[in-house]
Amino acid sequence: MKRGYYWLVLGLSIPAFLWLVPTLWMVSLSFQPNDVLARSTSTTFFGLIPFPFTVENYSALFSFGQTPWWFLNSVIVSLGMTLGILAVSTTAGYALARLDFPGKTAITVICLIGLMVPEQAAFIPLYTMFADFGWHNSYHALILPRMAVPIGVFLMMQFFRAIPKDIEEAARLDGVGWLKIFWYVMLPLARPAMMTLAILTFLYAWNDYLWPLVSAQQRDYFTITLGLASIQSNFAQSEGLGRVMASGVVASLPVVILFLIFQRYVVQAMTLGGSKG
Structure with a gap:
């Protein structure tokens, strides 16, 4: 049994390492001098070990005055979008x-139809509506259009449906109203699904590029993805491969840390969903 377990771990470790190689390569190149990378990108162990080691790429990146501000913008937009989607999805999912x-079936069908509509199809109406309101180049213009997400409502609706009705009926027999049942009974039970939705939403919001590109024309409201893309423009005009890789590390590091911290909630939500299904 133990030998089979070790072979299983070894067999899974090999594809996992191969999947991580591009990420490790990106991190390693971000710590190497640009003049060295101009000659070769595989100086030590195929470029996976940074030698010679330098932090010049990161210092040069953050020496650009607006990079920390763009980072803060991404934090504000991602947290605002995550909290908004959690509020809308949990309440709507519980209600459905x-x-x-009246109209419950029609609303459910509309949510399901919304899953099939590409988000890019709504860009022109959204841009026109926010332009009429004069809301572009603002935080609410970056947050509000992403709060109505059908997949979030569908996820929470399916999770609430899987909870046994006996729990809710027992609370009703004690004279508890539906609002208190939702707040004190259902939300604690739905914590794994909410954490999964929060992680996926934060990841999506942090990496979002198209809508900030459309809505934010002023550099003060650029997110980190849009801001780094604006200073790199393209590879030919960049200031070195190391700087490009450092930009990728800076943009991806927060979501990686977030997932590593809360991954147990994602596994727990998948387990509960599979056992209840």
Whole structure:
């Protein structure tokens, strides 16, 4: 049994390492001088070990005055979008899964149809609407259009449907209203699904490029992805491969750390969803 387990771990470790090679290569190149990379990108162990080692690429990146501000913009937009989607998705998902009201079936069908509509198809109406309001180049213009996400409503609706009705009925027998049931009973049970939705939303919001590119014309409202793309423009005009790789590390590091910290909630949500399905 132990020998089979070790062979299984070894067999899974090999493809996992191969999947991580591009990320390790990016991190390694970000710590190497640009003049060395101009000659070769595989100086030591195929470029996976940074030699000679330098932090010049990161210091040069953050010496550009607006980079920390862009980083802060991404934090504000990502957190705002995550909290907004959690609020909308949990309340709407609970209402569609547990409450009876006129038009419930029609609203559910509309949410399902929304899953099939590409987000790019709504860019022109969204841009026109926010332009009429004069909201472009603002935080709410970057956050509000992404708060109505059908997949979030669908995820929470399916999770609330999987919770046994006996729990809710027991609370009703004690005279508890639906609002308190939702807040004190359902939300604690839905924590794994909420954490999964929060992680996926934060990841999507942090990496989002198209809508900030459309809505934010002023550099003060650039997110980190848009800002780094603006100073790199393209590879031919960049200031070195090391700087490009450092930009990639800076843009991806927060979401990697977030996932590593909260990955147990994602696994728990998948386990609960599979056992209840």
